[in-house]
Amino acid sequence: MVLPNKPVRGSTSGVPIMALFDLLGQRWNLRLMWELRQGPKTFRGLQSACGGVSPSVMNGRLKMLSEAKLIVQSDQGYTLSPLGAELMDELDPLRGWAKKWASEIGTKA
Amino acid sequence: MVLPNKPVRGSTSGVPIMALFDLLGQRWNLRLMWELRQGPKTFRGLQSACGGVSPSVMNGRLKMLSEAKLIVQSDQGYTLSPLGAELMDELDPLRGWAKKWASEIGTKA
DNA sequence: AACAATGCTTCTATTTTCGTAGCACAACAA
């Protein structure tokens, strides 16, 4: 259970940002939330949006993100909670940074 | 090798932000960079800052982050590259969000 | 009744991560 004020991997302090890093540092969590930005998605919809994550892992993540109150389930499927949506807003500028990163690295596909 | 414009887990598009998520979604990467915000750290210094990550994993991460040009090695130890420092600046507002998150969740240690 | 879609669970296999130990090199001290 990864929540703020709880000790997490590599930090017993429970400092909120560390809990966040521990949560986001688990594969798919960030991506899952990102895919929910534009609105609700079903379990299978999310799965395919993420390129076929295995359902067992995804289910675990969905539970974890629900406990952390970052997503909620509605009759439309899974959605960001208001809190989760705010987090995604904070992350939005990363799109710009990532483009710059790509161009400065100059990687060819 | 996780770089922008390269296909990554769950996305063959090579869209920069996906590469970023794949990179940051690997354990310790985000935390390692975060610990470098305030200046250079030695290998072992970084290791203990992160609560004793195993050196083999950490070494792998350091290589990965170097390839991605987010960190560099100086005689002072490992440091953020200008690009990496910019990323951390973008992430800085998360501190505020995380506090709010903690208070709204109301978790007791 | 048959079909399709949804939200999962279960299983095994592979990959990642952890944790400890230790090596090779450099700087310094005795």
Added chain:
DNA sequence: TTGTTGTGCTACGAAAATAGAAGCATTGTT
């Protein structure tokens, strides 16, 4: 010269996380 200390790592077995495929129960539709 011989320690000792600090550094950046590598090696290796064990544990945990992730992947991938299959399938089940429920709901709704035809």
